[in-house]
Amino acid sequence: MFHVKPSDIPAPPPAAERIFGENLEKAVAYHLSLATVGSQRGFIGPREVPRLWDRHVLNCAVIGEVMPQEASVIDVGSGAGLPGIPLALARPDLRITLVEPLLKRSVYLGEVIEQLQLNNVQVLRGRAEEKALRAEVGKAGVVTSRAVAPLGKLCQWSMPLVGKAGAMIAMKGASVHEELERDERQIRAAGGGKGEVIQVGADLLPEPSTVVRIPKVR
Structure with missing residues (x-):
């Protein structure tokens, strides 16, 4: 089994303090958990450990720039807590529900929530497309996700969880414009309006998030 040495775990970059503020210590603890426990359990690939800060933790945290104040947020397919955990640390005013179908990941998320004492975060095991999960989680002002599904399918799963006047705010890559054009019909059928592509973290990260x-x- 792969084990990460403490000497292999990078220190937080200067931007981390600006992003997390008084929660920097908790962000460092989460980063350490991803690099060790997360890697050992197969949630994070060993090659990702040296770039966890920029490519995973910080680039998820900066999506808080486009979140309304004190919003309720559902993170669909949270995995190891991305983007929900960094978002909760950067924006403690948000109320975040992590939705994750796999038992081993949902157990890990519960451990992280307890370890970091994240009173604004809860985890529910299930799939966003399941009626039982939808009934349990209710609706939120924002539904977010990262690397879960193509945009059209993602809208089908996410929009039923979005409350009135809310929005889906999903992390996407360079192909997002093509996805918007390709999946326009699915997006409309799911109840979505015109998509807006936004760059976040441009003044904080080497590469902004989309x-x-x-x-x-x-």
Whole structure:
């Protein structure tokens, strides 16, 4: 089994303090958990450990730039807690529900929530497309995700969880414009409006993160 040596775990970059503020210590603890426990349990690839800060923790945290104040947020397919955990640390005013179908990951998320004493975060095991999960989690002002599914499918899963006047705000890559064009019909059928592509973290990170915001219109 792969084990990470403490000497192999990078220190937080200067931007981390600006992003997390008084929660920097908790962010460092989460980063350490991803690099050790997360890697040992197969949630994080060994090659990702040296770039966990920039490519995973910080680039997820900066999506808080486009989140409304004191919003309720559902993170669909949270995995090892990305983007939900960094978002909760950067924006403690948000109320975040992590939705994760796999038992081993949902157990890990519960451990992280307890370890970091994240009173604004809860985890629910299930799939966003399941009626039982939808009934349990209710609706939120924002539904977010990272690397879960193509945009059209993601809208089908996410929009039923978005409340009135809310939006899906999903992390996406360079192909997001093509996805918006390709999946326009699916997005409309799911109740989504016109998508807006936004760059976040441009003044904080070497490479900004890209999100697409799709409002719920019906």
